[in-house]
Amino acid sequence: MIPDSEFIRKDKVPITKEEIRAVSIGKLNLNKDDVVVDIGCGSGGMTVEMAKRCKFVYAIDYVDDAIELTKQNLAKFNIKNCEVIKGRAEEVLEKLEFNKAFIGGTKNIEKIIEILDKKNINHIVANTIVLENAVKIMNELENKGYNVEAVNVFISYSKKIPSGHMFLAKNPIIIIKAVR
């Protein structure tokens, strides 16, 4: 995984942290034939990691800064197998061809899941910090016949203090995997 510090960053545009990217990438089980959609690409952290491991990535976000940062990070890491699309995922997904989905942004998630289901996308990984969103995502996916599992990932980072090292905890992230 690429360390967070190597990505071009901007205030208020989130990035999926290195360790969460690692688990999410593992759950996606990417191979060289996969075409993946990154729903809510933010700073492009997941976009870059996925594009390095699959055939093509469509990265979608409706925020200008997110689109700009994702493009900058793709250029920085010399990644060309990606199209960055400005818009709301629920409005652009329909016309794209892909076989796996990573969901990092959860606005209008019911509609997004409805489209993924209709397009027969049978491998989905979602990240959220909001418990209610996790429940909603899991219920919607289970109702559509997916086998759903969730892990709650707690990361703490070591910090040097005068007497040695301690760990500082970050907020837990819920990672949901749905396959059928």
Ligand SMILES: C[S@@+](CC[C@H](N)C(=O)[O-])C[C@H]1O[C@@H](n2cnc3c(N)ncnc32)[C@H](O)[C@@H]1O
């Ligand atoms: C937590 S950030 C994603 C971080 C990203 N995975 C990364 O590694 O840099 C979530 C992003 O999802 C976007 N988003 C949320 N709902 C969306 C939707 N329905 N369509 C498109 N983008 C969406 C937000 O604008 C935000 O930039």
